Amino acid sequence: MSQIKQSILEELKRIEREEGIRILYACESGSRAWGFPSRDSDYDVRFLYIRPVEWYLSIFDKRDVIERPISDQLDINGWDLKKALRLFRKSNPPLLEWLQSPILYVERCSAASRIRELASQMFSPRACMHHYLHMARGNYRTYLQGDTVKIKKYFYVLRPILACEWIEKHGEMPPMEFQQLADALIPEGSGLKTAVQELLARKIAGDEMKDEPKINVINEYVETQLAEYERIAKDMRTAEGEDGGMDAKLDHLFRSVVYEVWEKDEWDGYFV
Template sequence: MSDYRSTIRTELQHIEQQEGVRILYACESGSRAWGFPSRDSDYDVRFIYVRPVSWYLSVFEKRDVIEKPIHDLLDLSGWDLRKALYLFRKSNPPLLEWLQSPIRYYEEYSVAEQIRSLSPLTFSPKSCTYHYLNMAKGNYRQYLQGDRVKIKKYFYVLRPLLACTWIESRNSMPPMEFGALVDALIPKESELYGVLQLLLSRKKAGEELDYEPKLTPLNEFLEERIAHFEQTAAAMDDAILPGQEQLDKLFRSALQEVWG
């Protein structure tokens, strides 16, 4: 990880030079941040950047993302700050996750912390629950049907469903780490907890976890949770959104802080 941190920071510096931008914040967003990487897992780096003031003074729409193709297990993708703030106001779950990622590669300016301070205002239990529920349903339908299933995909259904459970019980953005969700929400004396710990240890040890007989108790748990949130999500609260002026002020202050 330490070697890759240096590589990632170097790649981010190259992006700044090539694109003429300043990166405000960069973090891990994939299985490494979730706490269940495989030995060959990619580094999924996500970042927020800002361009010079003159770039925003245009009557034409411009591309507001930067994407670099995967090479050497490294995947980099970033959003322009204006795009990030627009999606932030809509309680965008991936962005809210980035801001609380346990693995942060770069945070040079105060902008990310200012956005975090507004996060309670933009958090929408309803929209975030639907986001995680749809993620779980898609992965369950695609990978966990039939007598033999792709075992590692249990994590990609369990994590979003546990995130839904966290939102329902605590009315806040769930932690990214799978282990933190399991420890907080699954009783340690339960059979389910033991099964999850075994799967987690196998994945971290580098086992392939490919097609194996399905784990019937786990499937039953997932089906019950999916059915539950299909019934309850619609009644959850929406966010109390910050005003446009508040986000405009944050955007302008970021331009001033970065470019002077």
């Protein structure tokens, strides 16, 4: 086991002790899971957790996230399972991405697998496309205007645009890894594919990639695709479960996980 993974697992165990929780699932998010980390990229660890039954039996609203300050390249935060299921009901893309992360740290109990089983019914192409469009527009506007640009930020625009195309073509949650999206959706032999692959190789190799002249073939592609998916997004379908028919299933999932976790005499199976 690598030293960084050991550190992450130890930190998750410490959070369990300090917060009195059980961590159900933990994975890598961000650039490492997307497949384009820089040499100095943080480890973006995201987790789902559950508290004892008594915590939920209260007349008061309570904080349903746990966040830790970034230290030693670790950025760690998590969501209570109830919060996660409420967001899942709205087809929350970050949560759906976490559940298919290629870098897994913890998976215990049945919660994550049961949520995955319902994902196709709760997936809303419209909601997810709007999420990725918002991300692409914001990053493009902030980083990629002018004659010189923050060139590594191209990935934070290209990935959500490719995610929109995947949703349009397949009607499902896009793969998390950038290379898989690029291989499937950018035509081989095109100037765009060459420019993107060269940029990706530089980033993975640790190139500093400071402000440089913009890459016209990528900018033109981005502007065309943004306009196209702005037009398409409003007509995409919503989720099958948005009519409330899934509410009883999600309630049952939550309650059964609470019992599954806190009726255990031992809590094991930590490492993956």
